[in-house]
Amino acid sequence: MDLTHSPADEAFRAEARAWLRAHVPPDPLPSLETGEGFAAHRAWEAELAADRWSAVNWPAAYGGRDATLVRWLLFEEEYYAAGAPGRVNQNGVSLLAPTLFDHGTEEQRARVLPPMATGEVVWAQAWSEPEAGSDLASLKSRARRAAGGWLLSGQKTWSSRAAFADRAFGLFRTDPDAPKPHQGLTYLMFDLRAPGVTVRPIARLDGRPAFAELFLDEVFVPDEDVIGEPGQGWRIAMSTAGNERGLMLRSPGRFLASAGRLHRLWQAQGSPESTKDRVADALIGARAYQLFTFAAASRFLDGESLGPESSVNKVFWSEYDIALHETALDLLGTEGELADTEWAERYVFSLSGPIYAGTNEIQRDIIAERLLGLPKGRR
Amino acid sequence: MRFLLDPEQRAFGDSLNAMLAAADTPSVVRDWSRGEHARGRALWSRIAEAGVFALAVAEAYEGLGPRPVELAVAFVELGRHAVPGPLVETVAAAILLADLADPGPAERLLPALASGEAVATLAWKGPYALDGDVATTRLALTRPGLLLSPGHGPVRPSLDPARRLTPLEPGGELLGRDPATARALAYARLATAAQALGVGQALLDRTVAHVGRRTQFGVPIGSFQAVKHRLADARIGLEFARPLLFGAALTMAPADIAAAKVTACEAAYAAARTALQLHGAIGYTAEYDLSLWLTKARALRTAWGEPDVCRAEVLRAHALSGDRRW
Numbered sequence: 001m002d003l004t005h006s007p008a009d010e011a012f013r014a015e016a017r018a019w020l021r022a023h024v025p026p027d028p029l030p031s032l033e034t035g036e037g038f039a040a041h042r043a044w045e046a047e048l049a050a051d052r053w054s055a056v057n058w059p060a061a062y063g064g065r066d067a068t069l070v071r072w073l074l075f076e077e078e079y080y081a082a083g084a085p086g087r088v089n090q091n092g093v094s095l096l097a098p099t100l101f102d103h104g105t106e107e108q109r110a111r112v113l114p115p116m117a118t119g120e121v122v123w124a125q126a127w128s129e130p131e132a133g134s135d136l137a138s139l140k141s142r143a144r145r146a147a148g149g150w151l152l153s154g155q156k157t158w159s160s161r162a163a164f165a166d167r168a169f170g171l172f173r174t175d176p177d178a179p180k181p182h183q184g185l186t187y188l189m190f191d192l193r194a195p196g197v198t199v200r201p202i203a204r205l206d207g208r209p210a211f212a213e214l215f216l217d218e219v220f221v222p223d224e225d226v227i228g229e230p231g232q233g234w235r236i237a238m239s240t241a242g243n244e245r246g247l248m249l250r251s252p253g254r255f256l257a258s259a260g261r262l263h264r265l266w267q268a269q270g271s272p273e274s275t276k277d278r279v280a281d282a283l284i285g286a287r288a289y290q291l292f293t294f295a296a297a298s299r300f301l302d303g304e305s306l307g308p309e310s311s312v313n314k315v316f317w318s319e320y321d322i323a324l325h326e327t328a329l330d331l332l333g334t335e336g337e338l339a340d341t342e343w344a345e346r347y348v349f350s351l352s353g354p355i356y357a358g359t360n361e362i363q364r365d366i367i368a369e370r371l372l373g374l375p376k377g378r379r
Numbered sequence: 380m381r382f383l384l385d386p387e388q389r390a391f392g393d394s395l396n397a398m399l400a401a402a403d404t405p406s407v408v409r410d411w412s413r414g415e416h417a418r419g420r421a422l423w424s425r426i427a428e429a430g431v432f433a434l435a436v437a438e439a440y441e442g443l444g445p446r447p448v449e450l451a452v453a454f455v456e457l458g459r460h461a462v463p464g465p466l467v468e469t470v471a472a473a474i475l476l477a478d479l480a481d482p483g484p485a486e487r488l489l490p491a492l493a494s495g496e497a498v499a500t501l502a503w504k505g506p507y508a509l510d511g512d513v514a515t516t517r518l519a520l521t522r523p524g525l526l527l528s529p530g531h532g533p534v535r536p537s538l539d540p541a542r543r544l545t546p547l548e549p550g551g552e553l554l555g556r557d558p559a560t561a562r563a564l565a566y567a568r569l570a571t572a573a574q575a576l577g578v579g580q581a582l583l584d585r586t587v588a589h590v591g592r593r594t595q596f597g598v599p600i601g602s603f604q605a606v607k608h609r610l611a612d613a614r615i616g617l618e619f620a621r622p623l624l625f626g627a628a629l630t631m632a633p634a635d636i637a638a639a640k641v642t643a644c645e646a647a648y649a650a651a652r653t654a655l656q657l658h659g660a661i662g663y664t665a666e667y668d669l670s671l672w673l674t675k676a677r678a679l680r681t682a683w684g685e686p687d688v689c690r691a692e693v694l695r696a697h698a699l700s701g702d703r704r705w
């Protein structure tokens with residue numbers, strides 16, 4: 001049992017802090033979910049990447065710093081404490097990159113990862129379909145064999161940032177006759193600007209085009225963009241560095257920073273008694289999440305697999321995030337109704353937490369069945 | 380940074396768990412609730428032999444401590460088995476006595492607490508002390524200072540029948556003027572948080588077992604999603620209280636301990652509500668053993684710092700530190 005960090009880890013933290021202090025833009029960038037904001041965030045990724053801060057846990061060969069999980073956590077704490085911008089390449093860095101590390105070829109890593117690190121290529125995740133949400137395995141979009149590759153047809157939806165992104169990764173049915181819905185799927189990468197792709201931005205609650213629908217009509221994908229073996233898509237997608245993803249989907253640093261911001265807002269509003277408990281709970285929740293993550297990281301470094309624990313994690317942070325932002329808007333009163341503030345944008349974003357990355361109902365099923373051992377049954 | 384119990388700490392918890400499981404604690408609790416303390420005292424001795432109370436006592440007074448992480452490990456197990464008696468109070472008394480300016484009372488009283496020969500209780504800024512009728516060292520924190528009370532008044536029933544509240548007789552030997560109380564409070568809160576976590580864990584485990592066995596509509600009720608989701612929430616609550624508990628044991632900072640206390644007690648209380656609901660009417664009876672944990676979860680929620688008090692402590696610390704304290 002130890003919560004202190006080694007001098008080398010603390011030195012890493014100090015280096016990150018100093019760099020961020022010198023580089024974080026003094027004013028917040030425009031919203032990531034607008035064309036202008038997207039471009040500004042891309043430029044910020046390039047600035048991070050220039051000093052190898054955009055994917056610190058990657059090997060140096062691809063632009064990272066070989067940082068351990070603990071160092072990644074420390075970096076994230078510093079990152080959010082410094083008020084640095086949201087990450088436009090989140091999908092790529094936290095979902096596609098781990099998949100490529102586990103299942104990709106050396107050629108794919110060398111080709112895909114460096115431009116991901118610089119923000120030159122921003123990735124979207126194309127998993128969901130209109131008829132395949134929680135029941136993802138029922139997806140229908142197809143990939144058909146063609147000379148030297150595959151032809152994609154079908155429709156994907158809710159693809160975050162696809163309105164402005166460059167490429168996407170997703171699951172496609174390559175064997176429609178496979179006996180089970182999880183079989184006969186293939187995981188591949190494609191170009192959002194390829195012939196046959198139509199991207200229709202979808203406005204989220206606040207009107208910003210935070211996600212998009214993709215219509216695919218015989219879109220050609222070369223063989224080199226298939227990840228792993230054809231037909232193995234489900235297994236690959238689900239294992240997406242299964243363990244680490246649970247830890248890395250949302251860093252504790254982000255919630256520590258949010259709770260600190262909320263606390264300062266509360267103080268600035270005269271520390272009203274009526275919201276005292278909720279503000280205290282936000283501070284406590286951020287600490288709980290940080291320590292939970294430290295414990296999970298320790299187990300992970302011991303070689304244990306974490307599996308369904310990431311479901312516990314996911315339900316916690318998504319509900320925590322909403323409670324925190326609801327408290328902020330309540331504190332702001334009438335001002336809280338204004339849509340063009342950072343609090344409002346963060347609030348709107350927080351509302352989607354229990355829906356994406358597997359809804360919280362699905363996560364609770366996983367906790368009940370796989371952690372508590374309750375019988376499968378009526379849904 | 381390796382925020383995990385080490386193998387010895389885990390083995391210590393496991394061995395306590397095994398010992399308490401073999402001791403038929405529920406029937407010990409029922410005796411205790413009726414004022415029959417013989418089996419409870421025997422169990423107390425075994426807990427002391429395992430070293431639990433010694434963990435709160437410095438080596439100078441024949442203890443092994445203080446060792447907050449190990450204490451937390453032990454109190455989770457004591458809570459899991461609903462062990463009755465002034466367990467937290469004995470720990471708090473040990474710290475309070477050790478912190479007196481005059482080492483005399485500590486030299487005289489602490490070795491017996493560490494060995495389990497003596498049982499302490501403590502009236503902390505209020506009239507009641509837990510189990511004053513069984514305690515041999517009754518302490519009262521009063522205006523002039525810390526008093527060794529000569530006796531106790533009538534037993535008042537608690538919502539948790541195993542927690543027997545007794546006023547202490549006024550007067551007695553003055554052990555120290557203006558005693559330092561902060562550290563004793565910290566240990567008491569930490570131990571209470573750990574105990575609550577164990578109580579919550581037991582409630583969850585017993586309820587998971589129950590919903591797997593009980594059938595309605597031809598299937599186990601545990602296969603219904605409404606049932607599953609309540610239990611998943613109980614698990615999530617407890618799962619996030621645990622790191623706060625051990626984090627607090629490492630730093631022993633009052634705000635960390637307060638955060639652990641409120642979170643563990645709220646999680647245990649929520650688990651109790653879920654446990655009661657999912658057991659149906661059987662859960663609402665005193666004869667079914669679940670009640671031993673249900674009522675304790677309620678009592679621990681206010682013992683040694685109500686939720687409100689703990690949250691205020693967290694806010695105070697953050698206001699002082701300017702938000703980089705966590």
Ligand SMILES: Cc1cc2nc3c(=O)[nH]c(=O)nc-3n(C[C@H](O)[C@H](O)[C@H](O)COP(=O)(O)OP(=O)(O)OC[C@H]3O[C@@H](n4cnc5c(N)ncnc54)[C@H](O)[C@@H]3O)c2cc1C
Binds near residue numbers: 126158352
């Ligand atoms: C902001 C945002 C960003 C997203 N980004 C992406 C992205 O980048 N790429 C991508 O592929 N997808 C993305 N998604 C889609 C997301 O993964 C899906 O919304 C999610 O999987 C749920 O599917 P659905 O919306 O079709 O809801 P449905 O599956 O129709 O579910 C509707 C409701 O029914 C409940 N429900 C369904 N089945 C069960 C069950 N068995 N038991 C209990 N309740 C059930 C759900 O929990 C939910 O509450 C995003 C979604 C949001 C909101």
